[in-house]
Amino acid sequence: MSKEVISRSLEEQREQLGEYLLSGQKARASLLTGRLPIRNGFFTTNAHARNAYTPQEIVGGISDSEVLLPELLKKAGYVNKIVGKWHLGHRPKYHPLKHGFDEWFGSPNCHFGPYDNKERPNIPVYRDWDMIGRYYEDIQINHKTGESNLTQIYLQEALNFISKYGSTKQPFFLYWAIDATHAPVYASKPFLGSSRRGLYGDAVREIDSSIGKILELIKNMGIAKDTFVFFTSDNGAALISAPNQGGSNSPFLCGKQTTFEGGMRVPGIAWWPGQLPPGQVSFQLSNIMDLYTTSLALAGLDPPGDRPIDGIDLSPVMLEGKVTDRPIFFYRGNEMMAVRLGLYKAHYWTWTNSWEELSQGINFCPGQNITGITTHEQVEHDFNPLLFHLGRDPGEKYPISVLSNEYQQVMPRISYVVRQHMESLIPGEPQLNVCDLAVMNWSPPGCEKIGKCLNPPESKPWKCIWPH
């Protein structure tokens, strides 16, 4: 019997976990392509070292030239479903069913809003090819109480999919991309007020409970030993939204939007009864891109041979307890900000955000301020990168002295790895440079069937502004 693969994406409280994957902005594209954003095009060149994403006005999305995980799995007979947030482009050419998925329930963008449908349309919700409604019109999220049934709807979609294909021995891949812990945070009525951690904690509890129900179904159907489940998140906690709408990064420095550990560390939990002994902790340095390669390996497939793949196969890590020494490169937009090798991390550039943003109250490191490290100018440390030992100093507070033996021994190894990476790197075509109000979700496919089409304004493309 072939193996089923389920992935999950979640921002959540992570104090309890022994080890972490590394992730960061643009994780969804990396998860599905196995490649760094600088290769798969999920970056901008409009300004130096900027985080870009896919709001409604973005023109770009995932390129046809990228080979997504579900495309490959499909060839091996898998049926693939995405539940929740897609975020790899919302224009018709980027539709997930054109990139390997067979089913979709969810949205192309974040559940921001409500909008007025004049200046800006509300975000559509799709079932497969067609939109079935819009947030704040047909799918409710109450900002005042935080109440929404959305996670329950996503849960039901997951359970139905697993029931349908799990019973027929049909191999399946479910990408369960819930977003209840992304601001604006929400939970359904039974979970409101159920945590000691406010609405954010309530959302985490609802996700936790939902995952319990998914695992229970898999066990009850007798397919657990053939179903690989992986739980992770797309970036560290968004401290800018904390405490009411964001999580905690515990000892790690800063949060989402930065290349400090607080922006990069995410939980990584694998579940596969009968194959993976429970309660194991691996110190393997890994990244969300590895799930691409790992999933392919578990399905008996090879990754594409015609392009660099950054993910590694974690199955020897999980099944045999092996650990591989490999670097991870931390990009912000078009710049390699930092690199991790073993327990060392070297920052070649530091930047949290601009003084201008900071003075407006936009702070990605609330309560944290370390001279020379959490800089508000873009500072290049090319000659003497800031070096940290994340075992002794997970909070990146105490750079290792440039004059120390340790620095002199470690940096040449890191420099070599960086040089190798840079020399062979061919950046992809940047997809996140152009914005246009005309491409917003005015008239998504299917809008005509439910009378939800809106008139787009005239097309006036501009270079998107990414302030941080």
Add this chain to the structure above:
Amino acid sequence: MSKEVISRSLEEQREQLGEYLLSGQKARASLLTGRLPIRNGFFTTNAHARNAYTPQEIVGGISDSEVLLPELLKKAGYVNKIVGKWHLGHRPKYHPLKHGFDEWFGSPNCHFGPYDNKERPNIPVYRDWDMIGRYYEDIQINHKTGESNLTQIYLQEALNFISKYGSTKQPFFLYWAIDATHAPVYASKPFLGSSRRGLYGDAVREIDSSIGKILELIKNMGIAKDTFVFFTSDNGAALISAPNQGGSNSPFLCGKQTTFEGGMRVPGIAWWPGQLPPGQVSFQLSNIMDLYTTSLALAGLDPPGDRPIDGIDLSPVMLEGKVTDRPIFFYRGNEMMAVRLGLYKAHYWTWTNSWEELSQGINFCPGQNITGITTHEQVEHDFNPLLFHLGRDPGEKYPISVLSNEYQQVMPRISYVVRQHMESLIPGEPQLNVCDLAVMNWSPPGCEKIGKCLNPPESKPWKCIWPH
């Protein structure tokens, strides 16, 4: 059969724990008296809101009028031993064997040094009534390599004591006060380099391994179901010593020396096979003082009825899962800085340390700086205490607005509790006001037997200076 009681004191990595006790400076006196330092005399009035302790030059110590836990247990037939750091006064009148303990192996002060035995003597190590040597002379700690066998010696003392009395059905109390994670941090050779967290991590691993051996012995002797074991620490991680000589406070603000959560939260783990189900987490707000009352209750004893006791009996919490609503008052020296009630914490005074100290590099909140909260002047917030919800905001970064409904509803309840506490409080006689070089460990009892007596200088008492 009566119950055996073992307590442990340890500063350690605490990221893995579900809930925390509260503790702080002067925890040892509170542990053994069940009372706040402001009552048992472990504070100073030399200046406002200062942390004092018992260095070699301190004249004071634990008062004869305090009734220590081992004194009461002794009356009920227990044999009591302290292994490790005493720290309740080193002059003969404060000797632990004069305050209820039957056996002692360890030291009256911290293992600082080496000293020259002229300006300042090395700290003595006692077996029972007599000193048997001094640190850096007879008991080695290598600052360069971090190597010392001290934890192994303390372990052997514990194992011998348990073996001796556990086999005779003699009820016993062991206070295992190891100090390997207190700067200067040390570990024995097999543990050096064994962690990913430097010497500090090695010390934690050695303590962890030692505790494993103690629990194993208790199980192998068949006395586990009659032996209550509790593991905790005397204060939050000393960030001033981090990362090489100190731990991490994870999401909590600041560290040891402050009344922020990073100075106060400590792990609390109870072990009692057959009585306490493993893996339970309690949300009971508790404090190291509670171990006094709890231990007495488990031994079938009442706390003294002639004085206020601040500790509560945790046995209903552990055995029946009950939770009691009770306040905890956070003192710094002679000042109530903050109070905790449920998940709320109100700061009446804020102070990390002085600008003068900070400018010398003494920083109790490295990398953390929150305007109006981590103040470097002593700031009174009497009219509008800074209020935090530690469920939503464990890092004390987002004070609740004074104008909010939440503040208006919660603060009157807290004010009422504070008023009640203040109206009934009678401070004890401050023991930590007077210093004198003549009282240092020049000629501890037994020094004559081993030729280790030194001549004290002339007595010139002064008011001790406590800078923070």
